[in-house]
Amino acid sequence: MTASLTGVDRLGEVFAAAKAEDRAALIGYLPAGYPTVKGSLGLLTQVLDAGADLVEVGLPYSDPVLDGPVVQHAVETALRAGVRVRDTLGVVEQLAARGGRAVVMTYWNPVLRYGSGREGGGGPAAFARDLANAGGLGVITPDLVPDEASGPTGWLAAADREGIAPIFLVAPSSTDERIAATTAATRGFLYAASTMGVTGARDAVSGTASTLVARARAHTDLPIGVGLGVRNGAQAGEVAGFADGVIVGSALVSAAEHGRAAVARLTTELAAGVRGQHTGR
Amino acid sequence: MTSASSGLAGTTHEPDEAGHFGPYGGRYMPEALIAAVDEVAAEYEKARRDPEFLAELDRLQRDYAGRPSPVTDARRLSEHAGGARILLKREDLNHTGSHKINNVLGQALLTRRMGKTRVIAETGAGQHGVATATAAALMGLECVVYMGEVDTERQALNVARMRLLGAEVVPVTTGSRTLKDALNEAYRDWVASVEHTHYILGTAAGPHPFPRMVRDFHRVIGLEAREQVLAAYGRLPDAVAACVGGGSNAIGIFHPFLDDEGVRLVGFEAAGDGVETGRHAASITGGSPGALHGAMSYLLQDEDGQTLETHSISAGLDYPGVGPEHAFLADSGRATYEPVTDAEAMEAFRLLCRTEGIIPAIESAHAIAGALRLGPQLVAELGPDATILVNLSGRGDKDVDTAARWFGVVDPESLPTEPPPGPVDADGAVASGEREL
Structure with missing residues (x-):
C-alpha cells in the first residue's frame, strides 16, 4: 500500500494512467471464494496479470437480487463451500500486497452486519477501516443508493474517513436529478449500468449505455465505468469508445468455470479491446 | 360500515417522506x-x-x-381459551380465501x-x-x-x-x-x-x-373489525391477535387500534420446531436488524449478514424478514411478538376445525394458537369479560394435504409424494400419521 495516497487517489491514478494511453480502463469482476478462496485469488491475479487495470472482488451474498444466473451460481457455490466475509478482505489484501488494485462489490447487508460478533463494534465504519487496511480502494454497492448512505448508516462518512471510494450506480431509468445526487456522493468512478436488467453476458451492448454516459457527464467529471453485458473484445472496444472504464463480470465468471487459462485468454482479448486493437471475431 | 377506501385516508402513524x-x-x-x-x-x-x-x-x-367480512363469536373455541371471549375477523371468507x-x-x-x-x-x-x-x-x-x-x-x-x-x-x-x-x-x-x-x-x-401502501389497503380489516366489535359488544377488545410472516394481515388489523391504548396488539411468529432449535421463521423474536428485499427491518441472519434458511409448516410464514412497521412497533413496545411452533399451530388448527367448523389456513392457525395462550393470561388479569379479536386471515383448503399428513387422516399412499411435514424426533425419524384429530 502506498502510504500517503488514499484509495480514492489510487483509483484516480488507474483512470488517469489509462487516459494517458488514450484508452479506457479494463475492470474485471470475480467473486471471492469461487471455486475456492485460494482459487479465486489465483483467478483474480490472472485477470490483473493479463491486462486488467482494476479488479472488483465480489463478496458472496445469499440474496444477490441484481445478479443473473452465472454470478448467482458462482456465489452460491462459494457460500456452500463456507466462504466468509473476512475471506473477501483476505483476497483483497493478498492482491494489494502484490501491487494489484482492487475494489469490493457487495450487497449492503454484509457491510451493515460486518463484525457483529466482535467486541468493540462493527458495521460500515469497521468494514471501511478493515478494507482500507487491506489495501482495497473502494466499495461498489448495487443495492445501496446514496439516499440511505448519508443517514444513520453513515457509510459516506465512514468511507471518507478511511479514504476509500463509495461507488454508486446509475441506470438508464435514473432521472437527471438522481444522476446529479448519485454522482455527488460517488468517489473514484461512477458505475453506469448499461441496460435495465441483471448481470449477465449479452450479445449486443445496449444502445442506452452511451446515452446514459452522456447524461452522466453533464453532472460529473468522475471517470465513468460501464458494466452489465460486455462479454468479448469487440464489445469492450465499442464501450471503450464512449466510457472511461469497461467492466466485465459474468463473462469472466463463465470463463472461470473452464480454469485460469480461459480467464487469461478472455482478459487478454478484452484488454486488446479497450486498446482499440481488437481484430474482431 | 366503514369502506375499504377509508384505509387510505391517512393516519397519525406515518413513515417519514423516504418511508422510514x-x-x-x-x-x-x-x-x-x-x-x-x-x-x-x-x-x-x-x-x-x-x-x-x-x-x-x-x-x-x-x-x-365480498367486504365487509363478518366477525364471528367463536363460543366453543372460547371454552379452550381460559374463558376469554374469542372473536374471529373472517378474512377467510373473502373472495380467493384470504386477506x-x-x-x-x-x-x-x-x-x-x-x-x-x-x-x-x-x-x-x-x-x-x-x-x-x-x-x-x-x-x-x-x-x-x-x-x-x-x-x-x-x-x-x-x-x-x-x-x-x-x-x-x-x-x-x-x-x-x-x-x-x-x-x-x-x-x-x-x-x-x-x-x-x-x-x-x-x-x-x-x-x-x-410497507405503507400495502398496509393502507389492509387497514380496512381493522377499521371494520373495530366498528363491528364496538357495535356488537359496546366495547373494544382487550387484545388483537394476528399471525406475522411479512406481516400484512397483522398490520392491517393492528393499525386502526394503535391509538386505543388499552388494546394490546400481539403478533404471532412462526417458531417452526422451536426458536431454540434454529429451525424457525420468527424474525422479531429470533432475529436482528438488517437490510433485505428493499427495507431495513428485523431479519434472520448469521454474523456475516447472510440470510438464514427458515422453517415453518406454514409456507406463508416461511420468510426470514418482516415488514418494517412491525419492527418499529416491536421496538416501541406498542405491539409485542411471540413465537408459535408448528405443533402449537396444528393443535389450534384441529381445535378450530372441531369447535367452530372452520378450517383455517395454517398461517392463521398460528394466531388462533396465540389467542388460546393469551386467553388465560387476560382472564387472570382482567376477569371473565376479557375479549380477544383474532384475525382469521385465510381459509385452509390449500392446506388440506399438509394437515391430512400431519394428522394422518388419509392413507399416505393416496397423497402426492412429499416428505411428511411432521416434526423430526431425536432419532431423525419423522413422526406422522399417529396424531389424534
Whole structure:
C-alpha cells in the first residue's frame, strides 16, 4: 500500500494512467471464494496479470437480487463451500500486497452486519477501516443508493474517513436529478449500468449505455465505468469508445468455470479491446 | 360500515417522506428500480385522493371480494381459551380465501392507472399469487407469479388455481427454493421489465412506498373489525391477535387500534420446531436488524449478514424478514411478538376445525394458537369479560394435504409424494400419521 495516497487517489491514478494511453480502463469482476478462496485469488491475479487495470472482488451474498444466473451460481457455490466475509478482505489484501488494485462489490447487508460478533463494534465504519487496511480502494454497492448512505448508516462518512471510494450506480431509468445526487456522493468512478436488467453476458451492448454516459457527464467529471453485458473484445472496444472504464463480470465468471487459462485468454482479448486493437471475431 | 377506501385516508402513524419508520424501512434496492418505486409512490398519492379511484376500490371490495367480512363469536373455541371471549375477523371468507385480495385489488387498479399491462408477484403459500392472478384476470393484465419450488410442491392446489386463472407460475429453484427466493426472482424480473410491468408486492414490506401502501389497503380489516366489535359488544377488545410472516394481515388489523391504548396488539411468529432449535421463521423474536428485499427491518441472519434458511409448516410464514412497521412497533413496545411452533399451530388448527367448523389456513392457525395462550393470561388479569379479536386471515383448503399428513387422516399412499411435514424426533425419524384429530 502506498502510504500517503488514499484509495480514492489510487483509483484516480488507474483512470488517469489509462487516459494517458488514450484508452479506457479494463475492470474485471470475480467473486471471492469461487471455486475456492485460494482459487479465486489465483483467478483474480490472472485477470490483473493479463491486462486488467482494476479488479472488483465480489463478496458472496445469499440474496444477490441484481445478479443473473452465472454470478448467482458462482456465489452460491462459494457460500456452500463456507466462504466468509473476512475471506473477501483476505483476497483483497493478498492482491494489494502484490501491487494489484482492487475494489469490493457487495450487497449492503454484509457491510451493515460486518463484525457483529466482535467486541468493540462493527458495521460500515469497521468494514471501511478493515478494507482500507487491506489495501482495497473502494466499495461498489448495487443495492445501496446514496439516499440511505448519508443517514444513520453513515457509510459516506465512514468511507471518507478511511479514504476509500463509495461507488454508486446509475441506470438508464435514473432521472437527471438522481444522476446529479448519485454522482455527488460517488468517489473514484461512477458505475453506469448499461441496460435495465441483471448481470449477465449479452450479445449486443445496449444502445442506452452511451446515452446514459452522456447524461452522466453533464453532472460529473468522475471517470465513468460501464458494466452489465460486455462479454468479448469487440464489445469492450465499442464501450471503450464512449466510457472511461469497461467492466466485465459474468463473462469472466463463465470463463472461470473452464480454469485460469480461459480467464487469461478472455482478459487478454478484452484488454486488446479497450486498446482499440481488437481484430474482431 | 366503514369502506375499504377509508384505509387510505391517512393516519397519525406515518413513515417519514423516504418511508422510514424510525430506523426501519427506507429503500435498500438497486438504483435501476428507484424510478419505478417513485412512480408507484406518486401514483398512490394521487389515487388515494381521487374520488373515482376510491369509489372503484370500494365497489370491487364490496361487489367482488365480498367486504365487509363478518366477525364471528367463536363460543366453543372460547371454552379452550381460559374463558376469554374469542372473536374471529373472517378474512377467510373473502373472495380467493384470504386477506390478500384487499391489497391486490388496490394495486391492480393502480397498475391500470399507471398504464402498465403486466403484473408480477411473489408468493409463498400461494394465497397472494392466487389473489394476484384473480385480479389480473379481472382487469385483463398479463400475470407471472414466482413461487419457490418447495412451495409449489406443498401448495400444489394453489399452483393449479393460478394456472386456471391464466397466470404463468414460475417455480424458483435458487437458494432455499422458498418465499425469499421467489422475491429475489420477482425483483430480477422487475428490473428488466419495469417499463410495462408493476410488481404487486404481497406483504407490507419491501421498499417505500410498499410497507405503507400495502398496509393502507389492509387497514380496512381493522377499521371494520373495530366498528363491528364496538357495535356488537359496546366495547373494544382487550387484545388483537394476528399471525406475522411479512406481516400484512397483522398490520392491517393492528393499525386502526394503535391509538386505543388499552388494546394490546400481539403478533404471532412462526417458531417452526422451536426458536431454540434454529429451525424457525420468527424474525422479531429470533432475529436482528438488517437490510433485505428493499427495507431495513428485523431479519434472520448469521454474523456475516447472510440470510438464514427458515422453517415453518406454514409456507406463508416461511420468510426470514418482516415488514418494517412491525419492527418499529416491536421496538416501541406498542405491539409485542411471540413465537408459535408448528405443533402449537396444528393443535389450534384441529381445535378450530372441531369447535367452530372452520378450517383455517395454517398461517392463521398460528394466531388462533396465540389467542388460546393469551386467553388465560387476560382472564387472570382482567376477569371473565376479557375479549380477544383474532384475525382469521385465510381459509385452509390449500392446506388440506399438509394437515391430512400431519394428522394422518388419509392413507399416505393416496397423497402426492412429499416428505411428511411432521416434526423430526431425536432419532431423525419423522413422526406422522399417529396424531389424534
